[in-house]
Amino acid sequence: MKSYLYKIFKSLENLESKIAFYPAIISLVGLLFAFFMIFLESIGISKYLIEHAPILVVNNTETARSLLTTFIAGLISIMVFSFSLVMILLNQASSNFSPRVLPGLISNRRHQIILGIYNATLLYCIFTLVSITPHGDKYQMPGFSVLLAIIFMTLSLGAFIYFIHSISQEIQVNTIMDKIFKKSKYRLEKLVEAEKYIDTEFEDSSNWKCITANTTGYMQDVNLRPLANLAQEHNLKIEIVPIKGAYILKGIAVIKYKGEANKGMDEDEDLESKLLDTIVFSNNELIEDNYVLAFKQITEIALKAMSPGINDPGTCINAIDYITELFALRMTKKDHSFYFNENDEAIIHINTVSFEELLYNVMAALRTYCRHDIIVVQKLFIMFQYLLQQNNVLNENYKETIIKEVVNLKKDALDTHNNERDIELINSYITKLENVNPSEYTFEV
Template sequence: MKSLFNRVFSFFHTIEGKIAFYPTLFAFIGFHFAMLMLYLEKLGISTFIIEHVPELVINNADTAKTLLSFLTGGIISIMVFSFSMVMVLLNQASSNFSPRVLPGLISNKNHQYVLGIYLATILYNTFTLVGINPRDEEQYQLPGFSVLLGIIFTVVCFGAFLYFIHSISQAIQVNNILDSIYKKAKKKLIAILDNEKESTPDFPDTSNWVSYYSSETGYFQKFAVNNLLDICTEEDLQIKILPVQGVFVLKGIPIIKINREISDELLNKILSNFNFARGELVEDNYVLAFKQITEIGIKAMSPGINDPGTAINTIDYLTELFAYRIKKNDKTVLVKDEVSRIFITTVNFKELLYQVMVAYRTYCKTDISCVQKLFIMMTYLLQQDCKLASYKKDILEEAEQLYTDIQQTIQNKKDLERIDKIYKKLSSYSK
């Protein structure tokens, strides 16, 4: 039962990032609420309201139909406009920043809530309108209270539309995009650091272990940690997860190593806890934040955009994220009942720093302001407490690579003197 719950939770976490999830959920609620109100109207809820607050109830069939039709048409118009704005937002973000930021923008729950409110209100008003069926009978009572709720929901839609315009105008600003990516990655890194012990537990040599292969193709996003730990404990297994989280895994390549041979049934049970998808979210993989922020910075330095200010901002955010990353171990081992059960292959600090720096060295080495900012970033990191002593060596190596490129690229003596001064200060922290 626990295993099933964890899988359902993992599946929900995956689909809630889709742009249609919450609108569909709200539409479902709107339809069923309309059915509930039609049932309550049969029980005489409008009659009760008329007896106590008659001013709130519309008791004319033509007026009620005209009003609901008018309001529903208006909501459809603003919903179409809102969807168009979302498409414009995604197109601009892809063109000006990076296509990698799109999943994060699409998964913005506030925008999904607004679109969901529109759909729920449209369905509610439509089925309430269908329920208005006056007959030439004295005992027939129009669903006046339901019409009143339709008017209230429409007013809520107008308020949501104003919020949506404000939110969409904020979401397209590069500073807000960077801040959103940074906060998600920071939250993920802090959670990892909180769960990480002072020292990494030992894990056996896996060179002679049995390899098992992926049954799916897609980006390896995450796995059900608790489920896999329970399986390892019950079956007395130790598992090494081979692919780095976030990489594209092809069907048929090795995905795990296990300390002994297992049955096909048990293998399928283990692999069912791995989540593959075509998209990537920072909430699942903090490394993606480094990629996205770097790509935004590099795109800003392209000739078509030429925005060094944004590139400098991206370096500021990367500095803060690297400051959290150097507090983390390069190895991740999950323990249960004092036994090392799962070894997770992760991107080590040296590789992560190299991939970021090689992009900036390639595209920003001619801009002295960006170069200075990169040296300032590495100087700051050298002053921080590192989890491993090798991290500082990695930082100094990247600083040396950057300095070498600068010597070959920048010709201005004044700029070179300034860079020499910064580099000598940075190098002093190695002593």
């Protein structure tokens, strides 16, 4: 039951990231409020206010109609302009930065709320205008509702001014990278805090029973608590085979388990179905669930900035600054993740991207597309120098991995650059790294 609730929760999280989610909710509120005001007008709220507070009522039919008609036309224009700006933002972000950053921009809650305010005010004005109907030889005049329409329109104009300010900030690459960085840093810090620093060896799972995926999609998350309950209830040891964020094809093994023999095939199938229900599949990748995606996105922004069509090494250097801090934080986390029971016994092994693989994937791309720029190469050497100086490194093998990438960068840089001054600069940074690096390592190619 808990796994189903967790899946529903994750589905709602995915729905919340859609650009139409908050506008639809707020529009519905505006529509319901319009009907509520029509009901209040039918029982005479405007008549009561005319007698006791006439300043709160618009009591001229032509004025009310003109105001509401103008508001409706103006709001439609504002909405078209605002949606056009959003589309321009998404198109520019996709072209200049990376298509992977689009989900983060689309899920911007402030923009969704502003668009919802526009639509709610528009619906309210439309239904308030419709409620001005002939009543005998006079018109039923919803004077108080018209005053509220003026207030809502003023609020919409304020939201529009804020929207222009916000969209001008959101389209800047530094703002995009900073948001990606903060989300991934928060996720990494949570993972580091949750880790138990217990040295453990997990059993070889090559001969364990396999559970294959019954659908395709990204493995978004694992609901560990129900999975751990199943493991303890049936005395199981479990391994999550794919790395979180990997694209899973139908029929690929996702869970391996070992435990007591069950009484029959039906019970085995029921248990396997429950275990598989703890895996959440999705067609979206979210940094909130997978910090590795942040490395991919920031690296792709750096590579796009170095493309001939954009040629913006400054953005690439800024991206390397963010990557440097994320790598420094990643060095405080273990390569293997386990879930421990109350007796501190590892019962679930979760495969994760190792530090070596993560660093290689980032550096392989940067070396390939940025090695021709000596300033970027210099920045990469500074990044390695900073990482080697970290004292809170959880695993000393991480520094060996960094040394390997320094050697790879040195080889590519020397092969690319023939200018004596550039070669001198490269060698000077190698000398600095040798002074930082323990003596047992070598930077020879």
